[in-house]
Amino acid sequence: MMSLESIPIQAFLIVSSALFCIGIWGLLNSRNAVRVLMSIELMLNAVNINLMAFSSYVDNNLIQGQVFTIFVITVAAAEAAVGLAILLSLYRNRVTVDMESFNLLKW
Amino acid sequence: MSIAITTQIICFTILSLVILIGALGVVLLESIVYSAFLLGGVFMSVAGLYLLLNASFVAAAQVLVYVGAVNVLIIFAIMLVNKQEDLKPINDIKSRRIISTSICLTLLSLLIRVDLTNIWSLSSPQNSIGEESTIRIGEHLFSDYLLPFEVASVLLLMAMIGAIVLARRDVMSKDISTGLPVDQELIEKSSEPLLTNKN
Numbered sequence: 001m002m003s004l005e006s007i008p009i010q011a012f013l014i015v016s017s018a019l020f021c022i023g024i025w026g027l028l029n030s031r032n033a034v035r036v037l038m039s040i041e042l043m044l045n046a047v048n049i050n051l052m053a054f055s056s057y058v059d060n061n062l063i064q065g066q067v068f069t070i071f072v073i074t075v076a077a078a079e080a081a082v083g084l085a086i087l088l089s090l091y092r093n094r095v096t097v098d099m100e101s102f103n104l105l106k107w
Numbered sequence: 108m109s110i111a112i113t114t115q116i117i118c119f120t121i122l123s124l125v126i127l128i129g130a131l132g133v134v135l136l137e138s139i140v141y142s143a144f145l146l147g148g149v150f151m152s153v154a155g156l157y158l159l160l161n162a163s164f165v166a167a168a169q170v171l172v173y174v175g176a177v178n179v180l181i182i183f184a185i186m187l188v189n190k191q192e193d194l195k196p197i198n199d200i201k202s203r204r205i206i207s208t209s210i211c212l213t214l215l216s217l218l219i220r221v222d223l224t225n226i227w228s229l230s231s232p233q234n235s236i237g238e239e240s241t242i243r244i245g246e247h248l249f250s251d252y253l254l255p256f257e258v259a260s261v262l263l264l265m266a267m268i269g270a271i272v273l274a275r276r277d278v279m280s281k282d283i284s285t286g287l288p289v290d291q292e293l294i295e296k297s298s299e300p301l302l303t304n305k306n
Contacts, residue, residue, distance in 0.1 A: 005112070006112065006115070007112075007115055007116060007119050007159070009227055009229065010223055011119060012156070013218075013222040014223075015123045015127065015156075017218035018215060019126060019127065019130055020218070021212075021214055021215040021218070022127070022131060022134055022211075023134075024211050024214065025134060025207060025208065026133065026134030028207040028210075028211075029134070029203075029204065031194050032139055034139055034181060034184055034185055034188065035133075035134070035142060037181065037184075038133055038134075038143070038181060039133070039134060041146065041150075041173070041177060041181075042130050042133065042146075042149065045149070045153050045173075048153070048169075049153060049156060052156070052157055052160050052162055052165065055160075055162075056161060056162065057229050058227065058228070058229060060161075060236060061236065062243070062247075063236070063240050063247075064247065066162050066164070066243075066244055067244055067247045067248065067252050069162075069165050070165065070168060070244065070248075071252075071259060073165075073168055073169065073172050073173070074172075074262070074263065075259075075262065076172075076173075076177065077172050077176055077177055077263075077266075078263055078265075078266030079266075080176075080177045080180055080181070081180065081266050081267070081270040082266050082269050082270050082273070084180055084181070084184040084270075084274075085269065085271075085273035085274035086273055087184060087188065088184065088188065088273070088274045089273050091187070091188045095190075096192060097190075097192075098192070098194055098195070100194075100195065100197060101195075
């Protein structure tokens with residue numbers, strides 16, 4: 001086995017790919033609306049791991065990926081706040097968090 | 108990075124195992140409360156990965172924003188909408204599961220193939236800036252990323268106002284339909300749903 005100088009970037013990329021796919025699976029299969037929001041957060045974290053890995057391995061002088069990660073964290077916080085507020089008002093009107101019953105836009 | 112490579116590999120293995128198993132727990136566990144707490148663990152482990160990548164500022168921001176704000180918000184939402192309900196069974200749930208799982212596995216294999224076969228043009232890891240990264244992020248935020256930085260502050264203000272407008276109850280002294288005075292208590296009471304299910 002060759003001696004490594006640092007962790008290969010592929011390891012980070014594989015972890016983030018797996019996390020992203022788990023997030024998509026949860027997004028497609030959850031019945032509870034809160035769990036759907038949690039899956040979206042998982043996907044955003046996977047994207048952040050990708051950005052951070054590339055910023056550290058490819059662009060480690062001008063770390064622009066880290067600045068992007070900061071912005072993604074900002075947008076994720078705003079998204080969580082608005083999403084949970086929508087969820088609360090939806091729960092108040094329909095008295096359920098089942099994703100199958102949110103079919104107002106279905107014709 | 109001054110940590111020895113063996114320590115780095117051990118830390119990376121533990122953190123990625125915690126991330127993947129925790130994420131599987133988040134999407135698979137029956138109880139939503141366990142999922143929320145596991146999500147906090149996943150966020151902490153992602154912050155650990157950022158520390159391994161020499162990014163202390165982003166790791167601190169991850170812990171503060173995700174664990175401190177988003178996860179607490181999710182737990183509050185679970186507390187507010189926590190009602191034991193029997194979900195209606197879906198008749199074609201099995202085919203849905205099969206299709207979505209196969210889509211996810213296909214995407215995963217595609218992504219891993221790209222990760223492993225592409226030749227990344229990496230710069231040498233010797234000139235890592237390490238602890239200087241916080242200073243560099245500050246320089247970026249106040250020079251070439253100044254406009255996105257200001258737009259982000261407007262976005263946060265909009266999200267705050269939007270969340271308040273969406274989540275508050277309409278404060279009225281009288282009920283519209285019955286004319287009785289409304290008691291303004293914090294506890295949600297059972298009321299007639301406005302948008303009842305038509306089918």
